[in-house]
């Protein structure tokens with residue numbers, strides 16, 4: 001029996017009943033009417049003339065071209081569309097890994113991604129380290145974890161739940177290491193559309209064996225379309241991934257292809273809205289954290305999708321999150337949900353979602369609860 005999927009189980013236990021969702025990592029959704037308003041004439045024609053036969057298994061050429069246009073130097077045939085990032089990653093691991101291989105996985109990581117590797121080969125975890133400016137990857141630790149049979153390095157950057165992103169020097173060092181050792185560098189980059197600052201280029205743009213996994217699920221608020229992709233300059237990898245994908249699903253949803261194209265072609269307008277919502281919510285959360293220094297320690301984060309403060313209360317982050325859901329109808333995620341078989345992950349943190357329009361009301365409710373449950377201080381004198 002497989003290990004239970006801790007995060008999914010926690011969400012399905014609480015999301016249907018809680019009033020305030022500070023758990024989700026996807027941005028406020030984009031509605032059909034908004035997409036149709038943003039659509040150019042070509043997409044409107046596609047939408048009105050839509051048929052529902054089998055489609056190109058790689059994704060429509062115009063959709064793949066729109067994805068490639070978000071990269072530097074990639075073309076239509078450097079992209080393979082999949083049903084979300086999760087399917088994309090499963091296809092990449094199926095294409096690259098055999099039982100004789102070894103992989104390095106940067107922790108923490110989304111549980112299905114870790115399992116997509118560990119189901120296929122031996123793996124070692126390399127944890128992100130907390131430093132003054134945030135969570136960082138030490139490339140020397142990746143180098144130390146390599147074995148002669150190591151075939152790939154997998155990471156999720158910007159990272160959930162820590163909010164870490166690769167700075168340009170670390171990215172360059174990592175690419176240099178992978179190139180020296182002939183490794184594939186697989187980056188789950190689903191949180192790339194709402195960076196808190198700057199942002200690093202996708203690994204597919206940096207390295208000939210860089211494999212970028214991405215989707216419209218997070219910063220575009222379009223998880224329900226189930227459109228994701230693999231971008232890579234190595235066509236043989238994409239052919240092997242397509243071989244794996246053809247065994248899972250024959251093609252994308254016809255309606256989703258057109259709607260995804262509308263979203264990608266609308267310049268940067270959808271992620272820009274998501275970033276504006278995230279910035280407003282981040283400012284509110286920062287103020288809340290400062291009002292409750294005995295409960296929270298601020299933690300810098302490179303993404304506007306969520307924050308990752310340390311919880312300082314004596315009961316610990318996991319107990320606090322659970323009690324908060326029960327007593328105040330507010331859902332936040334304890335970092336222990338990212339537990340891994342490959343190594344330790346932080347257990348004293350909360351992941352607090354910043355992407356939704358409902359977050360201000362949820363943060364007000366959290367503030368009220370923190371005041372109501374604050375330990376009474378001894379009276380002076």
Ligand SMILES: Cc1ncc(COP(=O)(O)O)c(C=O)c1O
Nearest residue numbers: 084085086110156160215217228
């Ligand atoms: C890091 C990470 N990767 C992948 C996924 C799955 O993305 P998708 O919905 O596009 O399959 C998630 C969803 O929560 C995620 O957090």
